[in-house]
Amino acid sequence: MEIRLSGVSHTYDDFEVLQDINLDIPDGRIVCIVGPSGCGKSTLLRFIGGLERPTHGDIVQIGDPPKGCLNPLTYIFQDFALLPWRTVRGNISLVLEDHGIGGAAAQRIIDDVLARTKLSDFAHALPKQLSGGMKQRVAIARALAVNPAVMLMDEPLSALDSQTRELLMDDLIALWTRAPFTAVYVTHNLAEAVRLGHSIVVLSRRPGRIREIVHLDRPLDERAYGDADLEAKQKHLWDLMRDEARAADAELMNV
Amino acid sequence: MSDLSLPSAPPADKPQPTTNQPQNVPFRGGGFRPRPIKGIGIALFVILIALAELGTRTGWISALTLPRPSDVFSTFIELYQTGLLFEHMAPSLMRFLVGSAIGVFLGIAVGITIGLFSLVRAGLVPLVAAIFPIPKIALLPLFVIWFGIGEASKYALIAFGTFTPTVVATFGAVDNVDRTLIRMGQSFGLSWFSIVRKIVLPGAMPGILSGLRISLAIGIILLVAAEMIGVEFGIGSYINEAGNLYDLERLFAGVVILSIFGVLVSALIGLIEKHLLKWRS
């Protein structure tokens, strides 16, 4: 399933947030969105997921979601959004219950996604017993359980320390390599963008417009930590963003 | 008041030595964290009662100021031995249970609808604010006219008294439920009803339970008021009768029963909290 955004603009009251965004999210690819703080990345992601509607423009799905897909557009949140009163298993079964999946069928799905995220031993733990990295893996497992057509991730790793972040990036790459999924990945972190993105959309400061789309052809599993080629791309991205970020920062101070 | 423990300050009058001697970094943390200390509660009770006993025996507390605790105790024993204790307790307990069950149940239901629907909120919040401060005791004659002199008017008074604090606690608790969890539920396509049942209700539970402590204490207070008119048996009527006769021993025996009752209710809620809110860190 593909997603196409055409002419998406948005204003909150008189406050212009996004301007004329045209973007294709191709099937089986990870599209990263980077941009200075407050440029409307999270807003854009909420539009794609149908949690909010833009004032102008259209967001369309092309093609049908794959068979067995329970929730085509599925989020992974920065702060994990796990129910603290449910165990790991309970948090995953939460999203299956409403689709009438229970008993042995739910059991099978839950066991599968827990194995894929290496959480099988923690099925009965409560979120308060887990580290940040594990919580985010639970959130990833929960997203995988509904077999999404497109994963929408809003800074999924930014609440974690950098070591955990590296490990989780490896996990995401492994998951993608085994079964390629479509994803929109919002991040502040350019290193994450060049590790995970097939294309990287650079937004300008608010009102957010597309400044450039950078494509990376190297397969995800061949991108290593500290790769020179990726460093060059990352530097290019930073050059694009630096002035925007600086200007955005000055603007925020003047409010 | 906070649990503030002050570290001992270094003597300020001495001239500060300017040596390069290594020194321990002064400790400035600690405190502000209530922790359970066993036995203190009971010890305080015992000390206060012992003081009252001593005071009344030696005479620096006159018999008209405070009854002697041992006399209150023997009144209590007498009450127990004659079987009157049970005869007073049973109807009171019934009134409290029925009345507060109605009040708490309706209160939680109304509180949740206020928390979920803007229209209901706009209408009911001012109304609840208007009826909250009314002393419900003042309305007893009205309830007697509406519901008769029998049990129904007692239930109504206690229900009404527990209703308003439960409403206020419940909608506050619903407001405090983490919105990102609700967004998460929506983003996974959960139905409205599922979101309320599986996310809003459990998320509001801590606030609802702590509101319940207040509501049920108010229910106990109103028990005495409810039994002021047309009642033969009941802790409240026992206290009222003793009060009218200035029989301080019996008055205190009745009051002690209510206190014990209050402690039991609070302990019960504590138990429920411990069980239902295991997930809290």
Ligand SMILES: Nc1ncnc2c1ncn2[C@@H]1O[C@H](COP(=O)(O)OP(=O)(O)OP(=O)(O)O)[C@@H](O)[C@H]1O
């Ligand atoms: N519901 C709202 N009402 C009014 N303004 C909003 C609302 N949501 C976001 N905004 C504003 O829109 C702008 C874009 O917000 P958004 O959260 O999309 O930015 P972002 O790019 O995700 O920022 P960050 O990098 O800090 O996460 C911000 O200036 C924000 O203050």
Ligand SMILES: [Mg+2]
């Ligand atoms: Mg954001």
